[in-house]
Amino acid sequence: MTQPDQGDIIDGVHYHQHDIVIVGAGGAGMRAAIEAGPSASTAVISKLYPTRSHTGAAQGGMAAALANVEEDNWEWHTYDTVKGGDYLVDQDAAEILAKEAIDAVIDLENMGLPFNRTPEGRIDQRRFGGHTREHGKAPVRRACYAADRTGHMILQTLYQNCVKHGINFFNEFYVLDLLMSEVDGIERPAGVVAYELATGDLHVFQGKSIIFATGGFGKIFKTTSNAHTLTGDGVGIVWRKGLPLEDMEFFQFHPTGLAGLGILLSEAARGEGAILRNADGERFMERYAPTIKDLAPRDIVARSMATEIREGRGAGPYKDYVYLDITHLEPAVIDAKLPDITEFARTYLGVEPYTEPVPVLPTAHYAMGGIPTTNNAEVLRSNTETVPGLFAAGECACVSVHGSNRLGTNSLLDINVFGKRAGNNAVAYAKTADWVPLPEDPTAGVRRLLDHVRGGDGSERIAVIRRELQEAMDRNAQVFRTDESLREVGDLIKTLRDRYRNVQVQDKGKRFNTDLLEAVELGFLLDLAEVVVYSARNRKESRGAHMREDYPKRDDKNLMVHTMAYLTGDAESAEADDHIKLDWKPVVVTNYQPTERKY
Numbered sequence: 078m079t080q081p082d083q084g085d086i087i088d089g090v091h092y093h094q095h096d097i098v099i100v101g102a103g104g105a106g107m108r109a110a111i112e113a114g115p116s117a118s119t120a121v122i123s124k125l126y127p128t129r130s131h132t133g134a135a136q137g138g139m140a141a142a143l144a145n146v147e148e149d150n151w152e153w154h155t156y157d158t159v160k161g162g163d164y165l166v167d168q169d170a171a172e173i174l175a176k177e178a179i180d181a182v183i184d185l186e187n188m189g190l191p192f193n194r195t196p197e198g199r200i201d202q203r204r205f206g207g208h209t210r211e212h213g214k215a216p217v218r219r220a221c222y223a224a225d226r227t228g229h230m231i232l233q234t235l236y237q238n239c240v241k242h243g244i245n246f247f248n249e250f251y252v253l254d255l256l257m258s259e260v261d262g263i264e265r266p267a268g269v270v271a272y273e274l275a276t277g278d279l280h281v282f283q284g285k286s287i288i289f290a291t292g293g294f295g296k297i298f299k300t301t302s303n304a305h306t307l308t309g310d311g312v313g314i315v316w317r318k319g320l321p322l323e324d325m326e327f328f329q330f331h332p333t334g335l336a337g338l339g340i341l342l343s344e345a346a347r348g349e350g351a352i353l354r355n356a357d358g359e360r361f362m363e364r365y366a367p368t369i370k371d372l373a374p375r376d377i378v379a380r381s382m383a384t385e386i387r388e389g390r391g392a393g394p395y396k397d398y399v400y401l402d403i404t405h406l407e408p409a410v411i412d413a414k415l416p417d418i419t420e421f422a423r424t425y426l427g428v429e430p431y432t433e434p435v436p437v438l439p440t441a442h443y444a445m446g447g448i449p450t451t452n453n454a455e456v457l458r459s460n461t462e463t464v465p466g467l468f469a470a471g472e473c474a475c476v477s478v479h480g481s482n483r484l485g486t487n488s489l490l491d492i493n494v495f496g497k498r499a500g501n502n503a504v505a506y507a508k509t510a511d512w513v514p515l516p517e518d519p520t521a522g523v524r525r526l527l528d529h530v531r532g533g534d535g536s537e538r539i540a541v542i543r544r545e546l547q548e549a550m551d552r553n554a555q556v557f558r559t560d561e562s563l564r565e566v567g568d569l570i571k572t573l574r575d576r577y578r579n580v581q582v583q584d585k586g587k588r589f590n591t592d593l594l595e596a597v598e599l600g601f602l603l604d605l606a607e608v609v610v611y612s613a614r615n616r617k618e619s620r621g622a623h624m625r626e627d628y629p630k631r632d633d634k635n636l637m638v639h640t641m642a643y644l645t646g647d648a649e650s651a652e653a654d655d656h657i658k659l660d661w662k663p664v665v666v667t668n669y670q671p672t673e674r675k676y
């Protein structure tokens with residue numbers, strides 16, 4: 078096609094050109110923008126207003142071995158990350174994460190982030206699960222924090238600095254497609270297509286470097302700490318382009334969601350001394366992790382809680398939850414360090430945490446898997462080849478620094494370290510690259526997608542299909558899994574994909590048509606849930622967050638490898654076997670050979 082210029086409107090489609098196009102205005106996207114903005118024309122496209130991104134809901138802290146309050150160093154942090162991830166972590170990436178953590182915190186401090194302080198005025202640090210000194214000897218204070226609203230402070234600080242750098246924001250724009258064109262025999266990203274919520278208009282953003290920073294997809298589950306908007310659009314878009322997804326079977330269940338609701342009570346509570354108790358008041362984690370007890374990694378704590386409940390020691394009328402007890406902490410400490418989460422317990426459960434234990438249950442929290450990248454945030458198209466000009470960072474990406482189980486406070490760290498790397502590498506690439514020509518009729522794919530969700534016979538409701546998916550994922554693909562439970566949910570997803578073809582979009586209008594976009598988001602949820610379940614069935618071992626009761630042991634000999642899932646063949650086919658192909662990718666090991674994971 079004739080290449081349009083910046084600002085053109087052709088057949089109602091708006092055309093934009095920026096050296097760097099970033100999809101997502103959470104922590105990862107904005108950290109990338111702060112690097113890119115001063116050296117290249119940068120656009121950030123976000124379906125949410127930036128400060129509403131989920132990073133703002135993060136509570137507990139951001140890890141860095143600053144050693145401000147106790148002896149610590151980056152090597153211990155690396156070791157904890159590798160062991161916490163049950164040896165599926167790429168160890169070279171974990172070294173980068175732990176080493177660059179120190180600068181990542183100092184960068185934020187220099188940008189104006191109000192961290193909690195020690196009496197001497199240094200950045201204070203608190204304990205968090207799986208973070209230890211001397212390779213597992215005892216918990217260490219490694220998490221930097223701003224009360225229990227660390228993510229909120231990070232997001233506000235990054236946004237203010239983006240505004241300072243004059244970054245171009247396109248808010249409430251939903252990116253629905255990635256445009257690829259072949260140049261010199263290689264498929265390269267040319268830009269993205271976005272749907273503007275306010276008007277229903279389509280926009281094409283041409284970029285030399287494209288960064289995906291679209292966050293997670295916890296909404297494949299019903300009980301989740303994730304916001305309604307975490308539907309994995311970016312991961313789904315990349316998947317539909319035939320690019321691989323890595324380690325999708327590994328989804329983290331955070332131990333302390335409010336029972337029945339999933340709203341998160343940060344691990345910071347246990348970092349400050351909270352204790353998990355069963356119906357008998359017993360501190361049961363002493364039996365499962367004698368050294369670090371309640372501060373064991375999340376996979377171990379979540380499984381221990383589920384085991385207590387299964388074995389009849391759950392609390393409440395149905396014996397179906399356990400307690401988080403902070404009644405022994407001073408109210409002044411609670412108010413200073415855990416103000417928000419204690420308020421959640423009062424508001425949503427009517428429980429007074431000063432005097433009563435809080436009912437809690439594991440809640441779907443974090444996607445360890447996602448778009449595979451190199452340590453420079455370049456997206457991989459195979460185990461070794463990258464897609465030139467395409468980058469990903471944050472929860473949508475899989476570097477892999479979290480392996481099969483992320484440690485608490487390592488994600489706010491990940492988005493800062495790899496967001497920054499994505500921004501820098503995107504600029505370096507854009508400086509030497511030419512524009513990739515847009516494909517013929519660039520919005521054709523999005524128009525087809527929208528026609529597809531509007532075109533069914535209208536017999537199916539979006540909310541009904543979504544609920545059935547989420548409930549089945551909770552039932553069959555949560556803390557414990559078997560081949561049978563995964564087959565059951567896999568079969569259901571097949572029928573839901575069929576029924577999805579006939580969803581009813583009630584709103585036929587153009588302006589603020591959230592109904593239409595929820596239908597599109599449901600398509601991404603179905604695709605991603607299918608990859609999660611298919612990858613989980615294929616992994617016949619138990620590792621980190623993936624607990625197969627029919628294969629309860631970790632199998633390092635055969636399965637210390639990443640899963641790589643590819644969309645192949647007929648994407649519309651109902652049978653996952655017909656359109657998902659799985660492969661393995663080696664884990665990078667530098668210093669740490671796998672050992673039995675004791676805490």
Ligand SMILES: Cc1cc2nc3c(=O)[nH]c(=O)nc-3n(C[C@H](O)[C@H](O)[C@H](O)COP(=O)(O)OP(=O)(O)OC[C@H]3O[C@@H](n4cnc5c(N)ncnc54)[C@H](O)[C@@H]3O)c2cc1C
Binds near residue numbers: 101131136290302473
């Ligand atoms: C309740 C809660 C508490 C947490 N606490 C902690 C903690 O204490 N410490 C820690 O390390 N981690 C914590 N985490 C995890 C951590 O907050 C997240 O993993 C991290 O913030 C993700 O950042 P991100 O930038 O990748 O994505 P997000 O912050 O989720 O941002 C995603 C962005 O992508 C945009 N987007 C998505 N789809 C589209 C689309 N189709 N088009 C355009 N834009 C799109 C959104 O608008 C948004 O701006 C917590 C998570 C939750 C849910």
